[in-house]
Amino acid sequence: MTRSVLAALVIACVLFGGSPVAQSPPAPGDPLPGLTPVEFELFSIGLDDFLEVEDAEEGLGPAYNGTSCGGCHNVPAVGGISPVAELRAGMVDAFGNYSDFDPDAGSLFQLFSIPTHGCQVVIPGEANVIARRVPIPVFGGGLVEAIPDDSLLALADPLDLDRDGVSGRAAVIEDVATGNLRVGRFGWKSQQATLLAFGADAYLNEMGITSDLFPNEQSFGIDPELMRLCDPLPDPEDKEEPATGRRGIDNFESFMTFLAPIGRGAIDDEVRAGELVFGTVGCATCHVPSLQTGPSTNPLFDRKTVSLYSDLLLHDVGTGDGIAQAAAAPNEVRTPALWGLRFRRPLLHDGSAATPTVAIRAHGVEADLARRGFDDLDVASRASLLAFLGSL
Ligand code: HEC
Numbered sequence: 001m002t003r004s005v006l007a008a009l010v011i012a013c014v015l016f017g018g019s020p021v022a023q024s025p026p027a028p029g030d031p032l033p034g035l036t037p038v039e040f041e042l043f044s045i046g047l048d049d050f051l052e053v054e055d056a057e058e059g060l061g062p063a064y065n066g067t068s069c070g071g072c073h074n075v076p077a078v079g080g081i082s083p084v085a086e087l088r089a090g091m092v093d094a095f096g097n098y099s100d101f102d103p104d105a106g107s108l109f110q111l112f113s114i115p116t117h118g119c120q121v122v123i124p125g126e127a128n129v130i131a132r133r134v135p136i137p138v139f140g141g142g143l144v145e146a147i148p149d150d151s152l153l154a155l156a157d158p159l160d161l162d163r164d165g166v167s168g169r170a171a172v173i174e175d176v177a178t179g180n181l182r183v184g185r186f187g188w189k190s191q192q193a194t195l196l197a198f199g200a201d202a203y204l205n206e207m208g209i210t211s212d213l214f215p216n217e218q219s220f221g222i223d224p225e226l227m228r229l230c231d232p233l234p235d236p237e238d239k240e241e242p243a244t245g246r247r248g249i250d251n252f253e254s255f256m257t258f259l260a261p262i263g264r265g266a267i268d269d270e271v272r273a274g275e276l277v278f279g280t281v282g283c284a285t286c287h288v289p290s291l292q293t294g295p296s297t298n299p300l301f302d303r304k305t306v307s308l309y310s311d312l313l314l315h316d317v318g319t320g321d322g323i324a325q326a327a328a329a330p331n332e333v334r335t336p337a338l339w340g341l342r343f344r345r346p347l348l349h350d351g352s353a354a355t356p357t358v359a360i361r362a363h364g365v366e367a368d369l370a371r372r373g374f375d376d377l378d379v380a381s382r383a384s385l386l387a388f389l390g391s392l
């Protein structure tokens with residue numbers, strides 16, 4: 001560093017009252033700015049656990065989709081996405097009613113298994129619904145968790161009383177950690193309300209590691225005797241560290257809570273014009289530009305604006321994967337947040353859209369009006385809308 005640059009930085013510090021590092025917006029994978037040293041420590045421990053590759057000795061399996069959280073959440077930084085797609089299957093009867101093969105195990109069929117004793121899950125021949133789902137990034141998770149249930153209930157309009165064609169539903173679910181009714185907001189089906197519950201759910205379903213919240217191994221159709229051979233560890237496998245009293249699921253929660261959202265890309269006049277088009281065409285009805293967190297004793301989460309571009313509600317936009325899960329019907333999908341969109345490919349829950357244009361063209365039913373509005377845009381307005389999406 002030259003002397004003059006150093007001098008300029010020192011002056012900047014004096015003028016702006018902080019270190020130059022603290023002034024720059026967080027890069028993907030960074031923690032929220034302003035963590036206390038204790039919070040930073042929790043974030044770091046959580047990051048280590050999120051990246052830790054587990055094996056059978058630590059409880060992995062009998063069946064699993066991945067060996068670490070980070071294995072599926074790493075683009076463009078830890079916490080993000082990956083092209084990995086997981087598989088769900090179920091049955092729909094002659095009346096169109098969906099059911100899982102095993103209500104306890106749900107619809108997930110893990111791709112891999114501990115190869116020793118034949119513990120591979122098998123999709124039954126009667127399956128007539130098959131669905132793929134791609135990962136959702138966890139950036140900004142703590143802010144999303146801090147949005148009050150009441151705000152989401154207030155946005156919901158299940159009967160479309162305002163007759164705008166959009167009828168979002170809040171996913172009211174029972175939180176597995178507390179037994180309380182909460183509004184789900186994480187997952188393509190808004191199946192969990194908290195990062196603790198989602199992390200524990202993922203630990204079990206993606207990695208086969210049981211915890212206090214999900215103490216039973218769930219791998220469809222595996223004989224219990226074989227299960228014991230493939231996975232002899234007693235449940236729950238995710239034990240408290242004696243020194244700290246913390247479980248793996250507590251560490252995942254800390255990492256995701258303190259992980260910063262992806263910041264915006266460059267904003268120019270075209271991007272600003274595109275954001276207006278986004279509003280007029282009706283995209284912002286569901287992709288609500290920002291929500292507020294509630295009051296919190298932690299200043300990081302106290303009445304913050306969360307620019308996520310989602311209402312976190314369930315909608316039928318004609319893309320549903322046919323799987324009923326938690327409070328979501330087979331045809332419903334939660335509006336994905338669009339923050340960080342420029343780092344995300346492929347798009348849509350099943351990864352079937354290569355570009356934002358293809359994703360938008362797939363919108364129908366509740367989003368039919370918005371999609372038609374997009375189709376009718378003149379060339380310049382469409383270009384600005386796409387420039388806006390490219391800035392997210
Ligand atoms: C095999 C890949 C895979 C692994 C391993 C994995 N995930 Fe995921 N993750 C996904 C997929 C796919 C989704 C979307 C699932 C859905 O909604 O059905 C997801 C969604 C999430 C979400 C929801 C984010 C949101 O805003 O809606 C969280 C939180 C999450 N994962 C945390 C974790 C944690 C913690 C671990 C490790 C214990 C983990 N994941 C391991 C693939 C994976």
Ligand code: HEC
Nearest residue numbers: 283286319333334335336347348349356359366367370374
């Ligand atoms: C009725 C609510 C609704 C409206 C209106 C709506 N969307 Fe969506 N949008 C959704 C839902 C739900 C999904 C997820 C669908 C899926 O994955 O199957 C989605 C997905 C997307 C995606 C893919 C995101 C990802 O991470 O995969 C993009 C991009 C998108 N919408 C942009 C738009 C734009 C632009 C408009 C306006 C032309 C619009 N949406 C209007 C609800 C809506």
